[in-house]
Amino acid sequence: MTAIWLIYLQFFYFSYRRSNRPFMIIHQAQGDGPEAPCLFVNMSKEPIHVQSIVAYLDTEDGLRSCFITDYQRHSPEDSQAGEGLRxxxxxxxxxxxxxxxxxxxxxxxxxGGDHSGARAALDGRKLELCVAVTHGPSQHLIGARREFRIRQARNATTLQAHSIYTEQLTSRRKRKDVRRWVQERFSPEQDSEQEDRGTEQKMD
Structure with missing residues (x-):
């Protein structure tokens, strides 16, 4: 009987842990052209606070990064798109x-301003979108990442997601990448290699 109860407790624990795990989506909406909007969706059960959004572009001159600061915020109750707080x-x-x-x-x-010359050189290269957030129950940074391949054909640019899934960066090892994104933008005084502290529930 004790063994059965232990199995049930373990089952409920893992179910609770899975249901409260953060889940975020970087979504390419309405087509695969460069005019398609890009959405960042919070599918977690808790609020999240965005700390940094960075776009890495693979170019002939190496990997380039820029921070996205202009975006629109929407809640589930919004009936129409409107500009929100940043x-x-x-x-x-x-x-x-x-x-x-x-x-x-x-x-x-x-x-950015060249649709034929510079962008043609991006054929086959990648655009990586990375979002660093703080998740409601935790004091630590976590993140989401998704990669898109750039294709150029017949003077038209398309973007194809490398995977159908958005990578969730919640493990301790991957959280180091997330801290780096934030530090690149804000340059905090804290050491980027400082180990996580606190009472955060361990996430794999």
Missing amino acids: EGPIQPGGYLVLGSFNDIFSCHPEV
Whole structure:
């Protein structure tokens, strides 16, 4: 009987842990062209607070990064799209409109204004979107990351997601990458390699 109860307790524990784990989506909406909007959606059961959004672009001159600061915030109760605050939590079911992929390209001056020359050189290269957030129950930074491949054919640019899933960066090892994104923007005095502290529930 004790063994049965232990199995039940373990089952309920893992179910609770799984249901309260943060889950975020970086979504390419309405087509695969650069005019398609890019959404960041909070599918967690708790609010999340966005700390940093960075776009890494693979170019012939190396990896380029820029920070996305212009976006629209929407809650599940919004009946129509409207410009929202750039700060504050995203409620469960809420999302950010990061702009179109053209807008994201525009923060990279070397390709933002050129649809034929510089962008043609990006054929087969990648655009990686990375979002660093603080999750409601935790004091630590976690993140989400998704990679898109850039294709150029017949003077048209398309973007194809490398995977159907958004990578969830919640493990201790991956949280180091998330801290680095924030430090690149804000340059805090804290050592980037400082070990996580606190009473956060361990996440795999």
